[in-house]
Amino acid sequence: MLNASQLRDMVENQYFANVDNKFLESVMVCFAPESTLTIQTDNLTHIGSTEIRRMFDEFFQAYRKIWHGEFKPVIDVDRQIVATQFIATRDTFDGEHQRASNCNFFHFKNGKFDTVTIYMSDENPLR
Secondary structure (H helix, E strand, C coil), rough: CCHHHHHHHHHHHHHEEEECCCCHHHHHHCCEEEEEEHHHHHHHEEEEHHHHHHHHHHHHHHEEEEEEEEEEEEECCCCEEEEEEEEEEECCEEEEEEEEEEEEEEEEEECCEEEEEECCCCCCCCC
16 A cells, blocks of 8 residues: 555656656556546546557657646545646647646556546547
């Protein structure tokens, strides 16, 4: 079981920081092999590491720069859940700047993400 500091570190430093740096292998280490990632606001679920890997690979290729920050986490150690509200920005290769206010729910099992549920305030870039 992860403690509060470890749960927060996993979300902010091991997951989001690696997403921002487009480090696909480091991002995938956060997920259990049979995990799911759901974009609730788009009614779309990616099931298993193969689908999640493909989704992130395409996401990383679609944007010049990705950034997540201003995290406001709520951590439930007993249930191994982290909910965090944050700002996400993306810069396209043609100069468009996109900004969203999102909320993610991370459910852990054996120290890895078992389910991730995402609520986005803008269009879903995670297809």
